[in-house]
Amino acid sequence: MNKAYTLQEATTKMEKYCAYQERCHKEVVEKLRSMRMIPQAIDKIVVHLIEGNYLNEERFAQSFARGKFNIKNWGRKRIVRELKIRNISTYNINTALSEIEDRAYYKTLDNLAQKRLSQITEKNPQKKRKKLADYLLYRGWESHLVYEKIKELIP
Structure with a gap:
């Protein structure tokens, strides 16, 4: 009981x-x-x-965004989706996203894409591009950034 x-x-x-x-x-x-x-x-x-300041949604959202970006390498779209599931306000979501610096964001995307590309054994360039795109999109990276990065890495 x-x-x-x-x-x-x-x-x-x-x-x-x-x-x-x-x-x-x-x-x-x-x-x-x-x-x-x-x-x-x-x-x-x-x-x-x-x-008592034990519970603070803005602080939670910032901590969540920083953690998921730094540790799990999630993109902004995935972070936003997960925060919305937790009923976090748009204001707090935007505040949380401002915690992620653009330079660090693009560098992480580059590192993640290159690391994943080195793991893909597919020989067909078209299938290779699709596998890399699927991986990055699943992790919540914006599609225009993903496709630019793929063009750069798999000419």
Whole structure:
């Protein structure tokens, strides 16, 4: 049987949950629901977390964008899609994207494309281009950037 939490226990648990790693409102609400908290308690706890600065969507979005770009090499489109799934506002998404410098963005695309190209064993240039394009598009890179890069790498 699931443990029943008092408001204070749930609040303390959520403070730790948010302190451990940046969270978005949606994750916190889902976690509280999984703890079988009633909607009024969820609202009260979320307000407490925001006031205590445990929960900050702008900070979450910035951290998320930086992490996914630097560690997973995601493009802007994939980052935007994932933030929208988490119900992050357009303002916060734009703020988060401004965390990524253009120079670093293009350099990462170049490195990613070259690394992937070296792994593709396909001999047919057309199929090679398609494989590289599919890979980069899946990772959320803008199509015009992907096709420019492919023209440059596979003449």
